[in-house]
Amino acid sequence: MHPCYAESLSEFGTPRELLRCKGWVLERPIPGLTDRDAMCCYPLFVCQDWYQLHSDLETLEIELVSLALVTDPFGEYDRDYLNRCFEHVVPFKEHFVVDLNQQTDNHVSEHHRRYIRKSLQHVTVELCEEPIDFIDEWAALYQELILRHGIKGITAFSKESFAKQLSVPGLVMFRAVSDDKTLGMLLWYVHGDVAYYHLGSTSPRGLELHASFALFSFALKYFADNGLRWLELGAGAGIGGDGTDGLTRFKRGWSTGTRTAYFCGRIFDPERYAQIVKAKGMTTTDYFPAYRKGEFA
The missing domain is CATH 3.40.630.30 (Gcn5-related N-acetyltransferase (GNAT))
Known part of the structure; x- marks a missing residue:
């Protein structure tokens, strides 16, 4: 949540504070276009007041095409609230945690x-x-x-x-x-x-x-x-693995359980989003935003 951390990622986007919830996102130009979208700071979106997030998202509607983020597993929100804020809400990864008690x-x-x-x-x-x-x-x-x-x-x-x-x-x-x-x-x-x-x-x-x-x-x-009280160890390597990779085994060996991090996506301008996906020649994909498929490959 600190501006210094957001600034440390400025090579990948322009830090923007969400003034009500007190979290940060990175605004990015969409390659080849004048449009912009945003993502959370790596690796998780954290904020002081989760229940002000919806108000901040409303202020982004006239400026950005979309927003993608991964939630802090220890964030003070529930699934219903995430569904209120985002069209796309899916369990992303199970993060290993340690109860220090x-x-x-x-x-x-x-x-x-x-x-x-x-x-x-x-x-x-x-x-x-x-x-x-x-x-x-x-x-x-x-x-x-x-x-x-x-x-x-x-x-x-x-x-x-x-x-x-x-x-x-x-x-x-x-x-x-x-x-x-x-x-x-x-x-x-x-x-x-x-x-x-x-x-x-x-x-x-x-x-x-x-x-x-x-x-x-x-x-x-x-x-x-x-x-x-808690340690948050993060998840294993990759997405959709079978849990046998070395990083997963290493983290599981310390943990007392897991908590879910959700992937959340919101389209602020559906018409423009569809135009960009079409212009990029993207086929059907679960990746969000679809027009950035392969960016982190």
């Missing part, structure tokens, strides 16, 4: 506990008191992740983007170290009694020493000790 031995898998023990034989984890001081180390680690997985688009954050993200109030950074070398780092955002997992990366040596297990174990204890 539960004992970790009751929900952290035996597999994860075993790798925590292995990692802690070689790795120590610490809180980075001033995250911005570690931007060079973090940017280098994340660049390794980009190259390792071929990351492109909005999640291939630049160092300039990270400089803004690390300055957002509520950002918490942890660092895994061995022999005075940084092996891995995690970024979280704390809002209210929820800590949202944002990003993480480990070096090749960190992968060998299973540093991610030490990092997440440290994070669970840190946030529980600081009085938080």
Whole structure:
């Protein structure tokens, strides 16, 4: 919800505050046209007052063709209200969550506990008191992740983007170290009694020493000790998977359950929307907005 975070994504759209609900969206030109649409800031739409969202949407009708967003699983809304605000409302992903009131031995898998023990034989984890001081180390680690997985688009954050993200109030950074070398780092955002997992990366040596297990174990204890109630770990990789990908297995091994994030789409100008879809030569698709199908492929 902080303007600094919206500004960190300005390479992909013009940040616009929704003045009543106090959330942010990114306005974008539709390629090849003078029309504009909007999407939420990656990865979730969050706001202070969900029940003012419909009023903000009414102010966008004369300016934008459409809006697409993914809801915060901890947002204070219900499905009926989303249906009031949007024509398209569908369950998008199940996000893994951790209820910090539960004992970790009751929900952290035996597999994860075993790798925590292995990692802690070689790795120590610490809180980075001033995250911005570690931007060079973090940017280098994340660049390794980009190259390792071929990351492109909005999640291939630049160092300039990270400089803004690390300055957002509520950002918490942890660092895994061995022999005075940084092996891995995690970024979280704390809002209210929820800590949202944002990003993480480990070096090749960190992968060998299973540093991610030490990092997440440290994070669970840190946030529980600081009085938080929930961790939001996000979802697995891709859309419509079978739940067997490594990221899904990793997050499930920490979690106590899931919460649903909804994909929501609204067409402000149906006539113009149909014209653009036709002009782009799009066939029938479930993608929204249809004229942007393939943009994140």
